Amino acid sequence: MNYKSEYKAAALLLGAFALVYxxxxxxxxxxxxxxxALELTKWYAREHxxxxxxxxxxxxxxxxxxxxxTSVMRYLxxxxxxxxxxxxxxxxxxxxxxxxxxxxxxxxxxxxxxAGLGPATAFLYSxxxxxxxxxxxxAKVLGIQLGLARALGAILFSVVIGLLMAWLFxxxxxxxxxxxxxxxxxxxxxxxxxxxxxxxxxxxxxxxxNWSAAPTEGLFATVFAIKWWLTGCLGxxxxxxxxxxxxxxxxxxxxxxxxxxxAAVATGGxxxxxxxxxxxxxxxxxxxxxDESGEWFDQTWSYTRQIMPLLLGGVLVAGFLLxxxxxxxxxxxxxxxxxxxxxxxxANLFAALAGALMYFATLTEIPILQGLLGNxxxxxxxxxxxxxxxxxxxxxxxxxxxxxxxxxxxxYVLLVVVMATFSGWLYGALF
Amino acid sequence: MKTIQILGPxxxxxxRLEQAAEKAASELGIEHRMxxxxxxxxxxxxxxxxxPALVVxxxxxxxxxxxxxxxxxxxxx
Numbered sequence: 001m002n003y004k005s006e007y008k009a010a011a012l013l014l015g016a017f018a019l020v021y022x023x024x025x026x027x028x029x030x031x032x033x034x035x036x037a038l039e040l041t042k043w044y045a046r047e048h049x050x051x052x053x054x055x056x057x058x059x060x061x062x063x064x065x066x067x068x069x070t071s072v073m074r075y076l077x078x079x080x081x082x083x084x085x086x087x088x089x090x091x092x093x094x095x096x097x098x099x100x101x102x103x104x105x106x107x108x109x110x111x112x113x114x115a116g117l118g119p120a121t122a123f124l125y126s127x128x129x130x131x132x133x134x135x136x137x138x139a140k141v142l143g144i145q146l147g148l149a150r151a152l153g154a155i156l157f158s159v160v161i162g163l164l165m166a167w168l169f170x171x172x173x174x175x176x177x178x179x180x181x182x183x184x185x186x187x188x189x190x191x192x193x194x195x196x197x198x199x200x201x202x203x204x205x206x207x208x209x210n211w212s213a214a215p216t217e218g219l220f221a222t223v224f225a226i227k228w229w230l231t232g233c234l235g236x237x238x239x240x241x242x243x244x245x246x247x248x249x250x251x252x253x254x255x256x257x258x259x260x261x262x263a264a265v266a267t268g269g270x271x272x273x274x275x276x277x278x279x280x281x282x283x284x285x286x287x288x289x290x291d292e293s294g295e296w297f298d299q300t301w302s303y304t305r306q307i308m309p310l311l312l313g314g315v316l317v318a319g320f321l322l323x324x325x326x327x328x329x330x331x332x333x334x335x336x337x338x339x340x341x342x343x344x345x346x347a348n349l350f351a352a353l354a355g356a357l358m359y360f361a362t363l364t365e366i367p368i369l370q371g372l373l374g375n376x377x378x379x380x381x382x383x384x385x386x387x388x389x390x391x392x393x394x395x396x397x398x399x400x401x402x403x404x405x406x407x408x409x410x411x412y413v414l415l416v417v418v419m420a421t422f423s424g425w426l427y428g429a430l431f
Numbered sequence: 432m433k434t435i436q437i438l439g440p441x442x443x444x445x446x447r448l449e450q451a452a453e454k455a456a457s458e459l460g461i462e463h464r465m466x467x468x469x470x471x472x473x474x475x476x477x478x479x480x481x482x483p484a485l486v487v488x489x490x491x492x493x494x495x496x497x498x499x500x501x502x503x504x505x506x507x508x
Contacts, residue, residue, distance in 0.1 A: 069481055069495055102482060105440060108471045109480030290499050298497065302443050403472060 033320045033330040040319030041312065044367070048140060050272045054279040055206040056136040057307075061300025062202065063095050063132055065292055066195055072096060076114045076123070089119035090158040093127030094135075103127045104396065108403045117404070118166030121412060124400070126158035128390035133307070133363060138386070140210060141366050146379065149427055150386045157387065157419045161412070168411055190245060198241055204234045209275055228264075228271045235260070235278060246293050248285050256281030307363060314364025322371025329371065337376030340385075343428030345421065351381035352420035355389030356413060359396075365389045380428020388420035433463040433507065438494075439483035441469050448483040448497045455503035463507075 024030040072095060074080070075088035089110065096106060103124065111120035128134065130151050139147030211227040214220035223230070239257055242248045259281055264274040286297035322336075323329030340347045360368070365386065373382055392413060401409040435452055439445025449467060456463050468474070477486055481495030485506065492498075492506040 064496075073480060096481075102442075105471050105474050105482045106480050108475055112472075112475040113478060113480070290501065294499070295496065298447075302447070306443050399471060 029328075029330065032328065033323070036323040036327055036329045037316050037319035039327075040324050040367070040371075041315050043324065044311075044315050048137070050276045050279075051209045052136065052140045052206070053308075053311075054275065055202065055209065056133050057300050057304045058279065058282065058296075059136075059199070059202050059206065060132050060303050061296050061298075062199065064299040065296040066198070067095050069096060073114075076110050076119060078114055078116075080115050082115070082118070085115035085119040086122055086159050086162055089115065089122035089162065090126050090155045091130070093123060093130045094132060096123075096127065104399050104403075107400070111403060116166065117169060117172075117408070118162040120162075121165045122158040122162030124412075125161050125391050125416065126154040129154035129387065133303070134366075134390070136206065137363055137366050141370055142373070142382075145431065146383065146386070149383055149431075153383060153387055153423050153427070154391075157423060161415045161419060164415055165408070165412060169408060194245055198245065201234055201238045201241060205231055205238060208234065209271060228269065228274075231271065231275075232264075242285070242293075247291065248293060252285055256285060311363050311367070314360075315367040318364075318367040318371045322368070322375055325370065325374030328375070331375070333375040336372060340372065340377045340381040343378045343380040343425060345425055347378060347381045348384045348421045348424040348428070349417070351377075351385040351424060352388040352417045355385040355387070355420065356392040356417050357394060358389065359393035360389050378428050379431060380424040380426075382424070383427045384420045384424025387423060388416055392416055433461055434466065434488055435463050435507070436466045436468055436477075436486040437483060438468045438474050438477060438479050438486060440471060442482070444497055445483040448485060451497060451500065451503055452485060452507070455500060456507050459504055459508055461507065 072088065072092050075084055076092070080088075093103075096102065106127075107120050107124040110123055111117055114120070135147060135151050138150050208223070208227050208231040211220075211224050213224050236257070239253050243250045243253050256278065260274050260278045263277040264270065267273040283297060283301075286293045287301075288294060289297070319329060321329050321331050340351050355365075369377075369382055369385060372385075373379070397409060397413060400412065404412075433456075435456060437445060437449045437452065439448065445467075449465070453465060456465075474480070474482065474484070477484065477491055479486075479491060479494050483497065484494035485492045485498070485503075487507060493502075498506065
């Protein structure tokens with residue numbers, strides 16, 4: 001018998017036993033928290049997964065497969081003019097940083113081989129906040145206003161932080177990497193306008209499928225009334241593009257269209273069912289192909305596989321600790337409204353600091369923030385946490401430290417916390 | 432003897448590239464040594480920014496994507 005592994009098993013058993021033995025079942029707050037965790041998860045599954053996340057994964061996958069990243073990287077190279085490099089660094093996260101694991105290598109690359117510390121920092125700061133998935137889910141769950149504030153705030157402050165970092169360390173001789181950037185060959189296989197139309201169609205489907213009811217009469221209400229017709233029309237356009245430009249088999253596409261139509265009619269006009277069948281159909285069309293649409297599927301699937309379990313776990317934990325909006329979880333509401341309620345500088349600073357230290361797995365900051373907002377967090381501190389959170393965590397600080405050294409890392413962390421505090425406070429005062 | 436290096440910080444796609452390269456190499460029957468590099472700082476020595484990247488005998492063959500099986504065989508062969 002291998003005692004070492006048996007000890008481990010015994011310790012695990014003992015731990016599980018102790019956990020169950022002392023499990024506070026029957027204590028109202030605990031039972032309520034369990035209910036909240038399940039309720040919140042169910043709400044996400046019903047409201048956000050099919051209509052929002054599935055299309056968002058396909059869009060993120062398409063960005064990885066169809067958008068030429070090389071053409072963007074050129075503007076971050078050593079010869080790029082500085083103002084351009086800052087601009088591109090601050091917005092290129094949208095297409096370069098879809099997966100959180102690409103942010104740090106890119107940061108190290110831009111710093112050591114490319115445009116230098118300033119643009120690299122701008123990229124590092126804005127990337128996690130403005131990648132396509134983060135923007136879409138923030139706007140859907142937390143509202144358009146906070147979603148926009150997050151994206152714009154991240155872009156604006158990334159430039160400010162980048163410039164400040166470059167200025168603070170202007171005398172540092174940068175260790176130049178000997179190698180030139182090894183850029184993959186430019187993969188543009190079609191004119192820009194075609195890619196543009198393709199992405200506009202997908203974003204259109206996403207936007208109309210998620211159009212929410214407007215309280216007043218007018219354009220928004222009219223669009224809401226016909227949103228499934230609009231989504232359907234765009235779906236047909238999308239199918240035509242797939243057949244014409246992306247070389248998918250027309251016969252199979254017609255089959256998928258028929259399946260989507262049947263799903264819509266059979267469920268009495270349930271758009272969610274139709275979108276779900278459409279997404280499955282798209283997977284059937286693209287999976288296993290050896291061309292770029294096969295790569296599209298691969299990318300989409302790897303995001304889905306990477307992010308869905310994290311998000312599910314994040315939602316369960318957020319529901320357990322914080323409850324749905326308007327309900328309480330394990331943590332009493334008063335604690336939250338005391339520490340991050342209102343819009344004082346202290347509340348903003350606390351939120352920014354908490355965000356900087358905590359590790360948020362991709363996108364889990366959103367359900368957690370939703371829970372906090374429902375328990376009385378102010379909108380200013382919410383933005384502060386959104387701006388500081390994904391950009392920094394203890395693990396990422398360690399990697400950043402290994403790339404740029406302790407002095408610059410400390411300056412970066414300080415700048416992020418100060419900027420996030422200040423912008424949250426400003427946002428809370430204005431809205 | 433070929434040296435195959437996979438550059439990636441340990442994400443899902445990096446693992447896929449490693450498996451795909453291993454499969455292609457053994458199918459071609461070439462003698463090789465596989466090395467995984469996860470240290471971000473060393474990526475810059477290869478000039479790689481987009482991960483995962485495939486390096487064969489010190490030359491960057493692909494970066495930012497997992498090449499298809501046929502492409503991999505060409506890159507390794």
